[in-house]
Amino acid sequence: MRTLLNVIWVVLGGFWLALGYFVAGIIACIFIVTIPAGVASFRMARYVLLPFGRTVVKKPGAGAGSKIMNFLWFIIAGWWLALIHIGTALAQTITIVGIANAWVSLKMIPVTCFPFGKEIVSSGGVL
Template identity: 80%
Template structure:
């Protein structure tokens, strides 16, 4: 079932959201200081492309460095990626099939805004 949900997700907006994260990652990697933000963006692109069967949980031991990078991330890329999620959710909610995907897109906004100090883990089973 997760595979079917993921395929519907990719078709109804997941590809474009992942592309947004990839662009943010490439831009962040252009500067040496923001390479960690770029790597986080690439991890998020992977998650946004295929979200069903995975979840986000706090990373143990995340400290002030994560908090500082979250601030930098939000200012540079987090807010406009969150805006992409809102626009995608609005578009997805226009169809009955897309309502579940719209909800998933909205649930991703907190980790989109503040990805540091979190990790993406499998919920078990076959992805």
């Protein structure tokens, strides 16, 4: 079932969302100082490309560094990636099948805005 949901997700907008994260990651890696943000963006691109069967959990031991990076991330990239999620969700609601995907896209916004201090893990089973 996850595979089917992931295929529908990719067709109805997941590819474009993942591409946005990938571009953000490339831009962040251009500057040496922002490589951690680039790595986080690539991690999110992988999650956004195939979200079903994965979940986001808080990373134990994440401290002040995560909060500082989340603040910088939100200012530099988080807000516009969240806008892309909102736009994608609006476009997905055109079809009945897309309504469920729109809900998933909206549920990703908190981790989109503040990815540091979180970990993406498998929900169990084979992805």
